[in-house]
Amino acid sequence: MATSDAGQIPSAEDLKLYTLQQKYAEEAAKRFRPEFTAQFVSLADADDKRIHALGDDPWVDHTALNAKPPVADGARYKFVVLGTGFGGIIFAVRLIEAGLVKGPQDLLLIDTAGGFGGTWYWNRYPGLHCDIESYTYLPLLEETGFVPKFRYSPGYEIREHAERIATKWNLNDKVLFRTKTNSARWDDAGKVWNIAVTENRGPAEPSRDLTIKAEYFMSCVGVFPKPHAPKIPGLNSFAGPLFHTSRWDYSVTGGSQDSPELTKLEGKRVGIIGTGATAVQAVPALAKYAKELYVFQRTPSSVWPRDQRPTDPEEWKTKIATHPGWQLERMANLNAFLTNAATEDLPNLVDDAWSRMPAYCANVGCPKWGYIEPTPEKIGEHIGRLMRLDLANAEAARARVDATIKDPTTAAKLKAWYPVWCKRPTFSDDYLETFNLPHVHLVDTDGKGVESSTSKGLVAGGSEYDLDILILGTGYEGPVTHDGDPTARADFSVTGREGRTLSQKWAEQGVTTLHGFSSHGFPNFFFQNAVQGASGANYAYSLETWSRHLADVIRQAEERAPAPGKRVVVENTVEAEEAWAGELMRHGPYYASMMGCTPSYNNAEGAMAQMPSDPAEMMKKARLAAWSFGLESFAKVLEDFRKGGVKGFEVTGADV
Numbered sequence: 001m002a003t004s005d006a007g008q009i010p011s012a013e014d015l016k017l018y019t020l021q022q023k024y025a026e027e028a029a030k031r032f033r034p035e036f037t038a039q040f041v042s043l044a045d046a047d048d049k050r051i052h053a054l055g056d057d058p059w060v061d062h063t064a065l066n067a068k069p070p071v072a073d074g075a076r077y078k079f080v081v082l083g084t085g086f087g088g089i090i091f092a093v094r095l096i097e098a099g100l101v102k103g104p105q106d107l108l109l110i111d112t113a114g115g116f117g118g119t120w121y122w123n124r125y126p127g128l129h130c131d132i133e134s135y136t137y138l139p140l141l142e143e144t145g146f147v148p149k150f151r152y153s154p155g156y157e158i159r160e161h162a163e164r165i166a167t168k169w170n171l172n173d174k175v176l177f178r179t180k181t182n183s184a185r186w187d188d189a190g191k192v193w194n195i196a197v198t199e200n201r202g203p204a205e206p207s208r209d210l211t212i213k214a215e216y217f218m219s220c221v222g223v224f225p226k227p228h229a230p231k232i233p234g235l236n237s238f239a240g241p242l243f244h245t246s247r248w249d250y251s252v253t254g255g256s257q258d259s260p261e262l263t264k265l266e267g268k269r270v271g272i273i274g275t276g277a278t279a280v281q282a283v284p285a286l287a288k289y290a291k292e293l294y295v296f297q298r299t300p301s302s303v304w305p306r307d308q309r310p311t312d313p314e315e316w317k318t319k320i321a322t323h324p325g326w327q328l329e330r331m332a333n334l335n336a337f338l339t340n341a342a343t344e345d346l347p348n349l350v351d352d353a354w355s356r357m358p359a360y361c362a363n364v365g366c367p368k369w370g371y372i373e374p375t376p377e378k379i380g381e382h383i384g385r386l387m388r389l390d391l392a393n394a395e396a397a398r399a400r401v402d403a404t405i406k407d408p409t410t411a412a413k414l415k416a417w418y419p420v421w422c423k424r425p426t427f428s429d430d431y432l433e434t435f436n437l438p439h440v441h442l443v444d445t446d447g448k449g450v451e452s453s454t455s456k457g458l459v460a461g462g463s464e465y466d467l468d469i470l471i472l473g474t475g476y477e478g479p480v481t482h483d484g485d486p487t488a489r490a491d492f493s494v495t496g497r498e499g500r501t502l503s504q505k506w507a508e509q510g511v512t513t514l515h516g517f518s519s520h521g522f523p524n525f526f527f528q529n530a531v532q533g534a535s536g537a538n539y540a541y542s543l544e545t546w547s548r549h550l551a552d553v554i555r556q557a558e559e560r561a562p563a564p565g566k567r568v569v570v571e572n573t574v575e576a577e578e579a580w581a582g583e584l585m586r587h588g589p590y591y592a593s594m595m596g597c598t599p600s601y602n603n604a605e606g607a608m609a610q611m612p613s614d615p616a617e618m619m620k621k622a623r624l625a626a627w628s629f630g631l632e633s634f635a636k637v638l639e640d641f642r643k644g645g646v647k648g649f650e651v652t653g654a655d656v
């Protein structure tokens with residue numbers, strides 16, 4: 001901790017921060033597990049049949065999808081986009097708007113889901129909403145003319161909006177749902193991608209293995225494609241119903257997403273493992289119906305007011321949707337507050353709890369501090385500055401617990417002892433209050449987690465809790481789990497020129513990209529990813545920034561076609577990606593504040609703090625950085641790059 005400006009004697013605030021840092025370190029240590037991410041198994045990878053089946057699609061309508069004309073084996077498209085969440089949808093829209101999609105064979109979107117929406121397709125749990133303001137989160141509001149009903153949209157409204165976009169841009173006949181992409185291989189002679197997929201046609205028909213050809217292949221797989229479960233001994237022996245929050249089983253709870261009256265929980269003892277952003281939304285709904293609710297907590301979330309309200313039509317007209325371009329400006333405005341970049345005269349348009357946590361910039365970058373020198377003194381100063389920026393907020397969050405929870409012992413257990421950047425903040429007007437109800441039991445495991453499961457219930461802290469129903473609110477494989485590799489994250493391989501996969505290339509030389517979106521040796525392959533790039537707390541803003549950029553890169557490349565009648569092969573150069581990696585390594589020290597964090601998906605459950613002793617491995621790790629000046633500054637870098645004619649990409653020709 002840095003000393004005060006006044007001299008050598010630490011100020012009272014310095015001492016307070018020092019004590020707080022000690023407390024944070026003690027709490028983080030309780031949560032440390034040497035298995036890191038191996039403490040979990042992704043549902044799709046689980047050998048155990050019951051755990052594996054927890055990942056099945058509960059929402060798909062096989063009859064309707066089987067009635068659609070099938071995509072032919074060997075069919076060829078100009079663009080194949082992996083993902084039908086907002087990433088894939090926005091990217092498709094930007095390609096269309098750039099004039100790059102003309103005929104029916106120009107675009108195909110592929111997803112394992114049975115419908116549009118990505119995370120909003122899968123997640124339908126009661127209480128689901130997006131805690132980012134809907135006016136900044138729901139994409140393409142100006143283009144669709146849609147007015148969200150609430151300041152924070154419920155999940156079904158967001159899913160319907162994804163479907164609205166798909167309808168407006170005619171994506172419904174350009175999609176292959178319930179299809180797992182297994183691999184993509186570049187054919188250097190034919191200059192096309194061969195994408196091997198498996199289409200699941202439901203219980204009544206055999207699945208189909210297809211190869212789809214693509215001139216361009218885009219991976220838009222999102223941040224959390226794979227739900228996972230902790231490897232709790234005996235979990236599969238639990239005798240009652242068991243499901244994951246991302247595949248909510250309304251046949252067990254009663255109700256539906258539109259009408260979440262969970263009447264089948266009446267008289268039941270329900271357990272939920274997890275207290276992250278999902279559980280914070282689901283727990284109040286469960287508490288309304290369950291006879292007894294047991295919430296198994298390993299690390300408490302910091303919980304901020306949500307302050308939900310319906311959209312006021314007058315406010316919408318006069319203060320929000322006031323002029324063309326308002327939505328991107330509003331996204332940028334929120335981002336300025338989250339990256340600690342707001343000037344004093346900048347109005348806070350969103351003005352919610354998210355917009356009042358500038359220390360979150362430790363996670364998403366800050367444009368005003370420049371590079372952080374990689375010396376212990378400068379890094380110490382940087383962390384001290386962030387701790388100061390966070391202090392009032394962190395204390396307010398803990399005070400909110402004291403002010404809400406009647407029982408002081410329960411209140412003590414619900415307080416978050418880490419800075420805001422270590423675990424995603426959560427927002428709720430009723431989560432904390434739920435723990436004042438006599439039938440709601442907080443089972444705090446003091447960082448240890450649930451010990452085991454029996455046929456009757458869960459064991460934690462040496463006690464057994466009998467349950468009728470068990471719900472896993474235990475999250476997903478995180479975005480840095482595979483060192484940020486977007487192909488490993490979504491469980492497919494991409495083999496480029498010379499037979500090397502992207503995963504092999506990154507394992508051998510560390511993350512290597514131009515702007516985070518492409519890699520030499522993988523022509524006409526682009527991926528949406530935050531590693532070696534920048535993202536924001538509002539993921540929709542990231543997706544807009546990335547998609548507009550990539551569509552324009554491709555448009556410019558297409559205009560540089562080497563000869564009439566040739567199609568374009570575009571690939572970033574080695575020089576461009578190495579220069580970018582060199583630049584990004586200068587941004588690494590900024591993120592030193594994440595190293596001491598409580599383990600979470602943000603730091604691969606603590607693995608990211610384990611620095612290798614081999615210098616070559618250390619250099620590789622250093623490439624796993626993000627742009628530390630924030631998304632807005634990154635967008636400017638991309639804009640300048642496009643204005644400069646996308647130099648750094650080589651364009652060659654291929655026969656049509």
Ligand SMILES: NC(=O)C1=CN([C@@H]2O[C@H](COP(=O)(O)OP(=O)(O)OC[C@H]3O[C@@H](n4cnc5c(N)ncnc54)[C@H](OP(=O)(O)O)[C@@H]3O)[C@@H](O)[C@H]2O)C=CC1
Nearest residue numbers: 129130131230274275276277278298299424449450474475
């Ligand atoms: N925009 C929005 O409104 C929403 C966004 N999201 C996004 O999805 C992300 C994932 O959220 P979520 O689904 O809650 O997943 P998280 O990974 O945030 O939470 C998983 C929870 O399970 C707990 N857990 C895991 N293993 C064990 C164990 N062995 N024993 C006890 N507890 C255990 C974790 O504890 P521990 O913390 O100790 O690891 C944690 O509380 C969010 O961070 C957010 O980015 C989710 C919901 C809403």
